[in-house]
Amino acid sequence: MRKKNILNAPFVAEMKKTAANMYRLGWDERNGGNISYMLDEKAVGEYLDLKKVLRVIPLMGVNAANFDIAPLIGKIFIVTGTGKYFKNVEDDPAVNLGVVRIVKDGVELLWGFADGGRPTSELPTHLMSHMARLGVDTLNRVVIHSHPTHTLAMNYVHELDEKKFTHTLWEMCTECIAVFPDGVGILPWMLCGTDSIGKATAEKMKEFRLVVWAMHGIYGAGRTMDEAFGLIETVEKAAQIYMLTAHLPRINTIKDEQMIELAELFKCDYRADFLDLKG
Numbered sequence: 391m392r393k394k395n396i397l398n399a400p401f402v403a404e405m406k407k408t409a410a411n412m413y414r415l416g417w418d419e420r421n422g423g424n425i426s427y428m429l430d431e432k433a434v435g436e437y438l439d440l441k442k443v444l445r446v447i448p449l450m451g452v453n454a455a456n457f458d459i460a461p462l463i464g465k466i467f468i469v470t471g472t473g474k475y476f477k478n479v480e481d482d483p484a485v486n487l488g489v490v491r492i493v494k495d496g497v498e499l500l501w502g503f504a505d506g507g508r509p510t511s512e513l514p515t516h517l518m519s520h521m522a523r524l525g526v527d528t529l530n531r532v533v534i535h536s537h538p539t540h541t542l543a544m545n546y547v548h549e550l551d552e553k554k555f556t557h558t559l560w561e562m563c564t565e566c567i568a569v570f571p572d573g574v575g576i577l578p579w580m581l582c583g584t585d586s587i588g589k590a591t592a593e594k595m596k597e598f599r600l601v602v603w604a605m606h607g608i609y610g611a612g613r614t615m616d617e618a619f620g621l622i623e624t625v626e627k628a629a630q631i632y633m634l635t636a637h638l639p640r641i642n643t644i645k646d647e648q649m650i651e652l653a654e655l656f657k658c659d660y661r662a663d664f665l666d667l668k669g
């Protein structure tokens with residue numbers, strides 16, 4: 391059967407739109423940030439001959455063979471490329487994106503990276519995060535890494551304690567507790583692009599859909615692009631309000647009882663242990 395044009399595929403459109411939004415929001419300067427999106431093999435098969443492998447690419451990252459990829463073998467992802475700019479994804483998806491299938495020691499390129507490019511250097515972290523999230527939620531599909539401005543700024547002036555950091559974010563917008571009731575995990579500053587940060591991120595991902603990399607950025611995971619993007623967007627909004635107000639006298643705040651009321655109304659399974667800062 392004749393294949394459809396992949397440039398018209400909904401999953402390519404989602405990648406283009408998300409990268410463009412993130413760039414315009416100022417979260418992904420230069421080559422900052424990366425996205426991976428696990429695709430349905432049948433959907434990809436409408437656009438690509440799945441038997442046609444363009445190149446085999448070893449996993450990027452330091453000591454990248456040092457983790458067990460077995461649960462993802464055969465899975466297909468669309469990913470952003472290493473050194474590629476989010477700014478350019480929309481105009482040239484075939485160079486800046488790739489569709490890859492996971493094999494034992496790397497990935498098979500099925501489409502994209504047309505200039506000889508490779509997947510993001512954070513691919514090991516993304517894959518380990520996918521495995522961790524799939525262990526919690528079999529419907530998880532998307533992992534996004536980004537450098538949102540106010541979230542990063544907040545890293546420099548707020549204690550990097552998961553309970554205190556989450557609580558502050560929950561205080562900044564009424565609906566924060568309903569959007570990320572599971573809170574925000576935090577890793578200390580670590581060298582990026584390595585298996586160590588990948589393993590540490592994945593450990594956090596068993597508990598949180600959001601993981602802050604101190605003084606670097608944030609990871610968000612979800613069932614859809616909207617969910618992963620919306621989580622990061624909501625943290626960033628809350629962090630912006632924090633940064634606009636942290637140096638001013640605080641006259642009003644959202645109280646724990648009010649957060650509980652909202653979480654109960656929306657029937658959210660929230661981290662009750664992240665409330666009550668005095669306790």
Ligand code: 2HA
Pocket residue numbers: 421422423424472473510511512535582583
């Ligand atoms: O790929 O954001 O953490 C660029 C990055 C690395």
Ligand code: ZN
Pocket residue numbers: 422423535536537582606607
């Ligand atoms: Zn980064």
